[in-house]
Amino acid sequence: MTDRSRIRIRGSALSCADVVRVAHRSASVELDEDALLRAGKAHLLAAESGTKRAVYGRTTGVGANRHTVVDPLTADRHGLRLLDSHAGGTGPLLPDDAVRGAMVIRLNQLAAAGSGVHPRLLEALETALRVGALPAVHSMGAIGTGDLTALSEIALTLAGRRRWAAGSLDPVAISPGDALAFISSNAVTLAESVLAWHDTRRLLHASHVVAALSFCALGGSVEAYAERVHAARPHPGSVRCASEMRRLLGAERAPAGRRLQDPFGLRAFPQVQGPVLDAADSLERILTVDLNAAAENPLIDVGTEDVYHHGQFSTAYLALSLDHLRAALHHVAELSAARLSDLVEPDLTGLPPFLADGPAGSSGIMILEYVAHNALAQLRHTAAPVTLGTAVISRGLEDHASFSTQAARSTAVAAGAYRTVLAGELLGAVRALRMAETQLPDAPVREAFELATKTLPLTREDHPLTEEITQAEGLLDGLADL
Numbered sequence: 001m002t003d004r005s006r007i008r009i010r011g012s013a014l015s016c017a018d019v020v021r022v023a024h025r026s027a028s029v030e031l032d033e034d035a036l037l038r039a040g041k042a043h044l045l046a047a048e049s050g051t052k053r054a055v056y057g058r059t060t061g062v063g064a065n066r067h068t069v070v071d072p073l074t075a076d077r078h079g080l081r082l083l084d085s086h087a088g089g090t091g092p093l094l095p096d097d098a099v100r101g102a103m104v105i106r107l108n109q110l111a112a113a114g115s116g117v118h119p120r121l122l123e124a125l126e127t128a129l130r131v132g133a134l135p136a137v138h139s140m141g142a143i144g145t146g147d148l149t150a151l152s153e154i155a156l157t158l159a160g161r162r163r164w165a166a167g168s169l170d171p172v173a174i175s176p177g178d179a180l181a182f183i184s185s186n187a188v189t190l191a192e193s194v195l196a197w198h199d200t201r202r203l204l205h206a207s208h209v210v211a212a213l214s215f216c217a218l219g220g221s222v223e224a225y226a227e228r229v230h231a232a233r234p235h236p237g238s239v240r241c242a243s244e245m246r247r248l249l250g251a252e253r254a255p256a257g258r259r260l261q262d263p264f265g266l267r268a269f270p271q272v273q274g275p276v277l278d279a280a281d282s283l284e285r286i287l288t289v290d291l292n293a294a295a296e297n298p299l300i301d302v303g304t305e306d307v308y309h310h311g312q313f314s315t316a317y318l319a320l321s322l323d324h325l326r327a328a329l330h331h332v333a334e335l336s337a338a339r340l341s342d343l344v345e346p347d348l349t350g351l352p353p354f355l356a357d358g359p360a361g362s363s364g365i366m367i368l369e370y371v372a373h374n375a376l377a378q379l380r381h382t383a384a385p386v387t388l389g390t391a392v393i394s395r396g397l398e399d400h401a402s403f404s405t406q407a408a409r410s411t412a413v414a415a416g417a418y419r420t421v422l423a424g425e426l427l428g429a430v431r432a433l434r435m436a437e438t439q440l441p442d443a444p445v446r447e448a449f450e451l452a453t454k455t456l457p458l459t460r461e462d463h464p465l466t467e468e469i470t471q472a473e474g475l476l477d478g479l480a481d482l
Helices: 014-024 033-049 070-086 096-111 120-131 148-157 178-183 189-216 228-230 235-247 269-291 316-343 364-384 404-436 442-455 466-480
Strands: 006-009 029-033 090-093 138-140 164-166 299-301 304-310
Touching: 006 096, 006 235, 006 269, 014 189, 014 269, 029 033, 029 120, 033 096, 033 299, 033 304, 070 090, 070 178, 090 096, 090 164, 096 120, 096 138, 096 148, 096 164, 096 269, 096 404, 120 148, 138 148, 148 178, 148 189, 148 404, 189 269, 189 299, 189 316, 189 404, 189 442, 228 235, 235 442, 269 316, 299 316, 316 364, 364 404, 404 442, 404 466, 442 466
Parallel strands: 006 029
Antiparallel strands: 090 138, 299 304
16 A cells, blocks of 8 residues: 655665565655756766766777777767667566666665766656556566666666556656666666565564464473573574563563473574574665665766776675575574474374364374475575576676576565465464463463464364465564564
8 A cells, every 4th residue: 555655865875664665655755856966967977077088888888898989970879779789688577566666776876876877867767656657677687787687678668668567657868878877786686685685574573473372382481582591692683582582472471381491493493593683684784785875887976076987786795695594594494394393293282183173083284294394495495595606798708797686586485485384383383372272471472362363263173274374374464563
């Protein structure tokens, strides 16, 4: 749903949360006048510099054509030729939220005034976001060194040379020097990364709640989350996780645990959850830098009135951070699957095997373990680091690629798989608590249980669980807010 709030675009201070709000249409944007003036100054400086020296992509070709000087007689068509030749994307179209996210990120980057594009391109992006006009953007064509195909498609759509997927604007003129200046960015990859980060972080919030429900169903010992324990080895993420578990469980009123030592799924939860919380925080910091970066090559610097050629298109920071997040996420998903196995074990719950409640031989929720491990296998596959590969292209000139685009998409798939794993644990924990008629403490975990029981049915006899898995997956977003 939409609201009337607006995010002011200044070329600085854009947050990941801001991008999510625009991408999900819960906020619109307003371009800052000072940012527009700065962009205008950079545009004039870029045009002037091109009359005095070689400027990559403006007075020359690109890639291995960097030393080829553009023929002055055809210079007025250079920009459109560059866009036409680079708009070679293929594959499925990107989802609308990713396109909106890319547009607001690119607008903010251009507002940082390092590209030299004509200000009318900033105004066009702002207008498109405001009226809901969306280009059709193909998903395949980037390897982490600039989203050249996708941004070329956006630029050509603004210029009236490609169809709009939704809405439309009057065509905008593309100056000869605007083409590379517009497409020299990883804005699309950043948008996909932000959305994957957001989904993952929400699931991590929910996972504390689900683990707390399992803790109560299994009669865990809150000793493992004691403040003194984690102060003795104060990794930020594990300290935060333990604190959150104490809050959710009302630790000061928690009963003694059933066992001297709980299974790892409960006892080592903060130590395994902590690294992924830290990884998500680290990714957010890296994304925030790049959302607000004037990283175009070349950089048109108004402060020094000079042009700088560089390698800021590299996204190694982003790719490595995404790889780290997925590897850490796999560990917490393994623990969730382990807790589900604990929940179907009579020796740990005092309940029938597989939480069955019917005639002898009933299977209960046995199949949930299969579903969870299917999803876990998918997550494990996506956790493989994309940064172990590279590419050598453009006649050997461009001899490194981070594949951050692929890392972002693998992270989105990993988040979806984790959602399924976590939903399986949630179903098991809620069913166990209902069957045992467990009295929960007066703490947020009781609120979570009440929310879950309003959504999830209790069908005691064996039955298909497909619909309940879907319901549990949807319930996780509500639990994330507790």
